[in-house]
Amino acid sequence: MHSDTAALYDYRKVVNRPLSTAKHEWDVTLPRNTTRAEPGLRGLTESDRSGPLFVRSLEKAMQVLSAFHHADSPLSLSEIAEQAGVDRSTAQRMVHTLRAMGYIGRAADGHGFVPGIRLLDHTLDYLRLDPLVRRATPILQELRKEVRERVDLSLFDDLRVVYAVRLQSKRQTFYTTLVGHSVPSFCSSGGWAILSRLPNDRVRDILDRSDRRPFTPHTVTEIPEILEKIAETSANGYALTLNQILLGEIAAGFPVLDASGDPVGAIHVAGSLAEWTPEDFVNRNIPLALEAARAISQY
Amino acid sequence: MHSDTAALYDYRKVVNRPLSTAKHEWDVTLPRNTTRAEPGLRGLTESDRSGPLFVRSLEKAMQVLSAFHHADSPLSLSEIAEQAGVDRSTAQRMVHTLRAMGYIGRAADGHGFVPGIRLLDHTLDYLRLDPLVRRATPILQELRKEVRERVDLSLFDDLRVVYAVRLQSKRQTFYTTLVGHSVPSFCSSGGWAILSRLPNDRVRDILDRSDRRPFTPHTVTEIPEILEKIAETSANGYALTLNQILLGEIAAGFPVLDASGDPVGAIHVAGSLAEWTPEDFVNRNIPLALEAARAISQY
């Protein structure tokens, strides 16, 4: 975990963060800031960024691709330029090149651009090569057979956790099926599970830097309260969240550790409060999931 | 569908295709060439590639990222350089930059590089913004409730179809859960379903350009026979494959059409020949899936 702190990059400085404008179908089923979590702060400072090894045109290209992070429909060239913080000419060249390679496509109606299917090839590479995903997948499938609820694997990425493997239950919303979706560490069951295995100062640092806007009226946003929850999690060996990200959702998170005992991800079981009392949910699902999390961990 | 044929790019000319060396766990459960399908031929010719709008450094960067397509473990800089067809210095600069942005990470043991988690952000963008994925997800979930087998949505990409939504059954292998996985059009149920809605010369062209190596002893590889299967598919309105990609697998594929009637993807139902006779499989699952495919189509 400490290995990569040298190469850091705060991409948020260069990618503008416009307010998300809710207007599409799933916005009514999910609080509109569900996609809010941002990629991990990597804080490569100006010094590294101006180093002779840093390829600025590539940086711009990735900013162009990232313009879609805040989009909810196809983007025009000017919109891409604006979102990416580059001028129209640069956007034009980058889009042209990315399009030639399949990383950007045209929208179905011919107006505007959308992410290209070739991106999914890299998704596969990531999932295939990640040792955690490799190890977890069969175990998660076993677990899913026993507990008939949603089961996920999420990966720790600083202020957020990113869903990498998703096994569905019958009740689903759009976002709860998508790989790549992420939620903040500070208020998710996976986040608490991971934070509970991190040193205190690291936890403080993460909470301090987190954008702690609530997802539901019940989202815990005050640091003392979060710390309390994390302490509970630490004592129990798992995290239990009610109504934190989604109203009516109950979720349990279990830390997954690497060989040196550092948390690298979490597995989750999530159900509906309409079907479960918290007690039943815990009694029924926790033991199996705990066992699964231990089996995946290498510590 | 015909809109984007101007921007073409044959990335295979620049990315070497080494033989895949099987040695990891899932290679024993799957034929080793299951990942063989290559990203769609986009054949941007030298003319476009040397145009003043084409950013060569970006091309090299993406080739570097694509080096992982043929990897089954972390890659060293030299390996990346070799796979990507660039010199070590270029690989160094690209890796440095991509790493700073989170698109490449170090392997857990500190030796070599692996794809970075930030790639999953773009996965999410792709899935969120693709109209087909949006429309299909809830319908696929409905369908999954009825037929208790594996249900997928795949997207047409020239010589291959790419899995974008995957709803599991109890019996699973590693690859059958991963988004981004792709299989050739010429021998998959989704591929046949799509080809059955394409004009004849287009089908011929695709078959001619396909690398038609068999996946199993039963894979249909001869063009006349494939054409026959496609004709059947066309007559039935769905494709039925036995042992084509995976031994013991039976799969049905259903074309999904866009507003102008062109096929843009397919949905699948897949089961095990150990549990189903083909007749039962057809009788039990086809009607529901056909209806689902129609509901997703916009034609």
Added chain:
DNA sequence: GCCTTCTGTATTGCATAGTGATACGGCTGC
């Protein structure tokens, strides 16, 4: 033990490759 061969990282002068202002024709909507 030493020697070879890998790793990943760092430096530097040169010219090419990317830059960005500016222009154009084709839509859409007022």
Added chain:
DNA sequence: GCAGCCGTATCACTATGCAATACAGAAGGC
């Protein structure tokens, strides 16, 4: 009809990315 977008095309300038080369540390052979 004009205004304002869209995506595309051109071109002179110089900043930017290039590739050869050098380096320290780890791994592996013998």
